[in-house]
Amino acid sequence: MAGRAQIRTNNSALIAMIADEDTITGFLLAGVGNVDLRRKTNYLIVDSKTTVKAIEDAFKEFTTKEDIAIVLISQYVANMIRFLVDSYNKPIPAILEIPSKDHPYDPAHDSILSRVKNLFSAESVASGRR
Amino acid sequence: MLFDICFMPISSQNSVYCTMFSLMEKQEDPEPSTVENGSEKQEEEKQVKEETLLHFLDSTDSYLTLIDSISSTLRQGWLELASARHDMGASRVNTALLDLKVHSASTSVQVSQQDADSMFAQHRFLLRKWASSDDGESFSAEEKSRENKLPTESDSQLRHRNSSHYSEKTSERNGSPLTLDDQVQKQRSKSLSVFGVLVSPRLRAAQISFETALEILVEIANMRSTMLATFDQVHEELEGTQR
Secondary structure (H helix, E strand, O other), rough: OOOOOOOOOEEEEEEEEEEHHHHHHHHOOOOOOEOOOOOOOOOEEOOOOOOHHHHHHHHHHHHHOEEEEEEEHHHHEEEEEOHHHHHOOOOOOOOEEEOOOOOOOOOOHHHHHHHOOOOOOOOOHHHHHH | OOEEEEEOOOOOOOOOOOOEEEEEEOOOOOHHHHHHHHHHHHHHOOOOHHHHHHHHHHHHHHHHHHHHHHHHHHHHHHHOOOOOOOHOOOOOOHHHHHOOOEEEOOOOOEEEOOOOOOOEEEEEEEOOOOOOOOHHHHHHHHHHOOOOOOOOOOOOOOOOOOHHHHHHHHHHHOOOOHHHHHHHHHHHHHHHHHHHOOOOOOHHHHHHHHHHHHHHHHHHHHHHHHHHHHHHHHHHHHHHHHO
């Protein structure tokens, strides 16, 4: 297309994950696991012992790294750091909320749908969740 | 011109959102011929606004359909993983066995930004499954030719091994398709080998399910980008008319 200027490209960006053990295992089978020279992984396995602070730190780390294009986060984990996820508004990396085994997807909690729902509803986003 | 949009979820698990879109035009008195050009311009602007809004609603609907699809694909993957764990034993299928040596991801994503100068730039994501350094060079040549196509739901930009798209591309290449297949199989086996040499066929099936899930997730990322860009446009236009 004529006139298209400056297409920024990243040829091999990573997919980061913050999810439960089975989801991480499955996606690692699909080949998205990466361990860099500092022995840091592009995933965080969330279990009952994982603290909210650890999840927040991992989210901040993944969203500030330049080589990560997509961050997959289980919706129930995103609910623990909902303030952080909702206040995130950069296009890259894309934050995708996925369901988990024990917590099916709930569109009322999806941050993207909440953002666009404002176009149609006069109610505040927070009131719809309670 | 008034927009009346009703967004009614049927159930949280049901991806079919019913959107009622009714457009009511005000009846205007016939204008004098001197302002005909002005009304034509208004008509065009109105059409553009309607198209943007329709585009936004379409992308939202596609997003929700894809979410439903990822839910069912992931469920299948978890079931297969659980079956594999049952076959092989819990000690053989767990994250304690994961490789923490330095290694790079075999499956990655290519990101490109379209219309970088525009306020409503969109990002396009392209999945590169089991890409080796050799594949990287041949991928880039073909992806440039596809960047000019408008992204649509049916126009899958994913390089799935067994799809007809891939078979057309392999005929264009100089390399032998068997070699590429072998490489992909090798990468898959390497990924499975973390859990031992002899693995349950259900673990292989789980691997395929999660690969499919990755493809759907990349489509979701593209749809999300489109949704946000068109939402910003619609929002901007609405604010403009309210002033």
